[in-house]
Amino acid sequence: MINDKKVLFSGMQATGNLTLGNYLGALKNWITLSDEYECFYSVVDMHSITVRQDPATLRKRARALLTLYIAAGLDPKKNCIYYQSHVSGHAELAWILNCFTYMGELNRMTQFKDKSSKHADNINAGLFTYPVLMASDILLYQTDVVPVGIDQMQHLELTRNIAERFNNIYGDVFTVPEAYIGKVGAKIMSLQDPAKKMSKSDENPNGSIYLMDDPDTIMRKFKRAVTDSEGMICYRPEQPGVKNLIDIYCACTGKTPQEVEREFAGKGYGELKPAVGEAVIAVLKPLQDEVARLSQEKSYLDGIIKENAEKANYYAMKTLRKVQKKVGFPERIR
Ligand code: TRP
DSSP: OBTTBEEEEEEEOOSSOOBHHHIIIIIHHHGGGTTTEEEEEEEOHHHHTTSOOOHHHHHHHHHHHHHHHHHTTOOTTTSEEEEGGGOTHHHHHHHHHHTTSOHHHHHTOHHHHHHHHHTTTOOOHHHHHHHHHHHHHHHHTTOSEEOOOGGGHHHHHHHHHHHHHHHHHHSSOSOOOEEOOSSOOOOOBOSSOTTSBOOTTOSOGGGOOBTTOOHHHHHHHHHTOOOOSSOSOOOSTTOHHHHHHHHHHHHHHOOOHHHHHHHTTTOOHHHHHHHHHHHHHHHHHHHHHHHHHHHHOHHHHHHHHHHHHHHHHHHHHHHHHHHHHHHTOOOOOO
């Protein structure tokens, strides 16, 4: 607990271009959580280097992501928005927790298996221990809840196991975190293959709407979106492409699928697609404008970055010192 509130932690990587799926499925919902929880939202740049990165690009993207968090409406006075690499406690706790995590556990992680087959020329130890760094992110702040997608559930489960193992040996050191199950964000699928999640690493750029796409590009992608030959606008699993379009429309307008079915009764996909495009543009355009405006506010952003790193560091150190003592590191002389 911090300030009588439960602690919430989440992070995103600054690699790849964020998509509408990242926004509607995660970021947009984070905004509603800041009253109820003490929130930490990290730009997890240390995770990013498990895959080779161009330094200038990583730095630029990390700044853009942090700016986007704020532009999307996360108040940086209420939410701790910071770069993971600015708080050394993440790396220090990760080392200790590495010693409490088994090779066998890490070997079972499906994301490691996926990533090591994709990057067969660079299967480094960091890629292998990536979940331990993620566990450290979470445990460092005595986190109660973690909003994560299904793809990160296995890592969260491992985090819980590490926390419980540590607590069993040393007493109650870590809060054992839970997955956040509240109103979850919309699950947005690829526009080109509605069986696949919309992803920033998709090779086909027409499947994803990127948050920085201009209106013409957005329209064009929606007009090309894969639907079916049923020819009617129904919200049902048998029509996954249409269902996805309706989901996107609902997430952008606040309407329910039933309202959308009524709105488009008797109409064709030729009318639905541009309507969804317009609704998305109406959401993304102001966001893009705000990103552009904030990006100019260099000293304001630098101030936020500094203050929030200090705040994160304060809470991180509280946990880290306790852990260091428990495992037997000598006391610091001051
Ligand atoms: N691994 C997460 C992802 O790729 C990002 C992440 C890092 C994270 N640390 C975290 C998410 C801690 C939640 C909590 O999506």
